Amino acid sequence: MKKITTIAVAGALLALAGTSSAQFAKPEDAIKYRKAAFSVMGAHFGRIGGMVNGQVPFDAAAVASNAQIVESMARLPWAAFGAGTDKGETKAKSETWSDAAKFKSLSDKLTAETAKLSAAAKGGNADAVKAAFGGVAGTCKACHDDFRAK
Amino acid sequence: MKKITTIAVAGALLALAGTSSAQFAKPEDAIKYRKAAFSVMGAHFGRIGGMVNGQVPFDAAAVASNAQIVESMARLPWAAFGAGTDKGETKAKSETWSDAAKFKSLSDKLTAETAKLSAAAKGGNADAVKAAFGGVAGTCKACHDDFRAK
Numbered sequence: 001m002k003k004i005t006t007i008a009v010a011g012a013l014l015a016l017a018g019t020s021s022a023q024f025a026k027p028e029d030a031i032k033y034r035k036a037a038f039s040v041m042g043a044h045f046g047r048i049g050g051m052v053n054g055q056v057p058f059d060a061a062a063v064a065s066n067a068q069i070v071e072s073m074a075r076l077p078w079a080a081f082g083a084g085t086d087k088g089e090t091k092a093k094s095e096t097w098s099d100a101a102k103f104k105s106l107s108d109k110l111t112a113e114t115a116k117l118s119a120a121a122k123g124g125n126a127d128a129v130k131a132a133f134g135g136v137a138g139t140c141k142a143c144h145d146d147f148r149a150k
Numbered sequence: 151m152k153k154i155t156t157i158a159v160a161g162a163l164l165a166l167a168g169t170s171s172a173q174f175a176k177p178e179d180a181i182k183y184r185k186a187a188f189s190v191m192g193a194h195f196g197r198i199g200g201m202v203n204g205q206v207p208f209d210a211a212a213v214a215s216n217a218q219i220v221e222s223m224a225r226l227p228w229a230a231f232g233a234g235t236d237k238g239e240t241k242a243k244s245e246t247w248s249d250a251a252k253f254k255s256l257s258d259k260l261t262a263e264t265a266k267l268s269a270a271a272k273g274g275n276a277d278a279v280k281a282a283f284g285g286v287a288g289t290c291k292a293c294h295d296d297f298r299a300k
Contacts, residue, residue, distance in 0.1 A: 023197060036189035040226065043183045047173060072222060076190065 027084045034080035035090075041073035045136065048117070052126075052133045060124040067114075067121035067129075070136070074114040078107045091149040099146075106143040113139050177234045184230035185240075191223035195286065198267070202276075202283045210274040217264075217271035217279075220286070224264040228257045241299040249296075256293040263289045 024030040044066040050056040051063060086097055096103050113135040120132040174180035194216040200206040201213055236247055246253050263285040270282040 023193075029193070032189060033193045036186035036193075039182060039186035040190060040223075043173075043179070043186075069222070069226070072219070073190075076219075 023079060024082070027082075028088050030080040030082060030085045031088050031090045034077035034085075037073050037076040037080075041070055044069040044073070045140075048121075048129070048133055049137075052130050058126050058129075060121075060126075063129055064118075064121040064124070067118040071114040071118040074110050078104075093147050093149055096147045103143070103147055106139060106147075110136070110139045110143070173229060174232070178238050180230040180232060180235045181238050181240045184227035184235075187223050187226040187230075191220050194219040194223070195290075198271075198279070198283055199287075202280050208276050208279075210271075210276075213279055214268075214271040214274070217268040221264040221268040224260050228254075243297050243299055246297045253293070253297055256289060256297075260286070260289045260293070 024033065047056075047066045048063055048070070051058045081092065081096060081103075086092065086094060113132070117129070117132040117136050120128040123129075174183065197206075197216045198213055198220070201208045231242065231246060231253075236242065236244060263282070267279070267282040267286050270278040273279075
């Protein structure tokens with residue numbers, strides 16, 4: 001069963017790799033792109049963090065705007081992890097490709113958790129935002145722990 | 151009259167700089183962020199370009215999705231051109247700050263032109279997309295010519 005899942009995921013990643021090679025002329029373009037998407041996501045996630053952690057006064061409109069950008073950005077980097085993008089200026093560990101099923105599962109989780117954060121942010125309740133923020137932060141950390149070199 | 155406009159724009163940029171220093175802990179964070187936003191925008195704009203120029207078959211859904219990301223990204227970099235972000239790993243020329251009124255006018259034009267591209271893309275008409283694409287490309291070039299070092 002695990003093997004079937006792995007094969008299915010490998011197939012999905014191959015399809016993705018096909019798309020991404022069409023989308024990026026060179027592997028370094030893909031690497032630059034995914035790092036840029038993570039950077040933009042991180043900057044806006046950090047702004048919500050400042051409010052969740054009380055360093056900056058909670059501003060519901062700012063949280064909603066930042067959360068929407070985080071949600072949009074969270075969908076982007078994955079197409080840029082295609083074949084041949086494991087070398088170069090990247091901190092992505094080889095497990096990104098050798099344990100593609102887990103990587104895919106965490107990227108899907110990030111998409112889901114950032115959607116929850118965006119929904120909570122639209123609601124404007126600080127406690128709900130804080131809970132959803134924690135869900136996203138935990139997903140970032142889980143993926144960085146396994147797939148990103150220190 | 152020109153002086154009043156310049157003062158008004160300078161005031162607006164000061165307000166922006168206030169916001170951006172609150173948003174970025176260090177000038178290099180702002181520089182990294184704006185470059186990342188331009189990178190993501192450029193990647194998606196380039197994909198539309200491939201279709202507009204006939205290198206890749208025109209795919210209305212892909213154009214619409216890419217154009218929406220371009221439109222969202224086009225709003226982001228400007229808050230990261232605050233005071234103190236003229237030094238470091240940046241190609242932004244000193245005119246970005248000394249001719250702030252013109253820079254602001256071109257950044258507003260990019261926002262408007264990318265919104266037109268996104269609207270045309272939703273319409274799905276290849277000729278309309280091509281025209282709107284030209285409007286965005288011309289705005290990129292005009293700003294790069296004056297404000298970005300080669």
